[in-house]
Amino acid sequence: MRHVTMEKLFVHPIVQKYVGRSGMAHAIAVAEKAVDIAIKKNVNPDLAAKAGLLHDIGHYKWYQNGEWNFELYKENDIHAIKGAERAHKLLVRCEENLQDAKEVALAILLHTDSYLPEGELQLRPLQQIVAEADTADEEVGGAHHYRQIDYDIALKRIRDLDAKIESLMLANENDEQKN
Template sequence: MRNVTLMDVFTHPIAQKYLQRSGVAHAVACAFHAYRLAVKAGVSPDLAAKAALLHDIGHYEWYTDGKWDYEKYRRNDIHAIKGAERAHKLLIRLGEEPKAAKEIALAILLHTDSYLPEGELDKNTLQQIVKQADELDEEPGGHHHYRQMDHTAALKQIQKLDQLIDQAQYPIRSSV
């Protein structure tokens, strides 16, 4: 069994604070995309969903004159660095296996290349999945961060995803 569920992560006050900032609907959608991609690729759907859920928790609010400044964000943001650190600390605090927390944090760190110097990195499959899950839910101008999702609906979706992950990782096998 898993030490830490998505529900444990999602309902933690630290996760709630930063998910509200970066967009709950986007985070939940990315977690579902990552789950599906991970199952298809034979990668842990638990690690993929957690990394995708938390991938944007490092967002800083870039405003000019009280209005979201997407271009300022694109030029200056390093949210993946801060998000990887926040996620790692949160997961360890919740009791996640340290190796798993590190894998998740690295996938968050590498989900975008907006802050990296030019060139290619050799990303593992989990890291590629989190990047792809994020891209599948993107909207022009960063509008995916502003879609709304009711808290109760989000909880139901996270609960459903936890059940899917448990079924994928621990399928019931017939003894016949």
């Protein structure tokens, strides 16, 4: 059973504030892509969706005069560190399973290597999925952070994603019971 739905996260004031600032349209697209990739890789689609939605929740510092400053972001990026902490705190407060909250936070922490020293990390499947989904939705110059989405359309897409996740998890439970 899911402890926290995508809709519960989406309507939360913290998500509206911080994810809204960094691009809600991008966040929803990444969540949707993450679920599709998770299905192919046999990874928990619920955790993939949550990490996808929240992956940029740490971007709040890169605004100047109400405008997204892509150059400032590229030069000083640590959004994944702040985002992992903020997402973990939010999920725990929403009563998410503690291990799941940790997995989502780690996927957010490692969805980008822009703040890490040169070298390669061995990412786990959920972490790879979020990074792949984010990259698939990126646009030149950070334009993906500027895309707008109407609240009602966003909420419908979130509800559709919740329904898809519920259906996938129910099918998985039925498969497990048969075996």
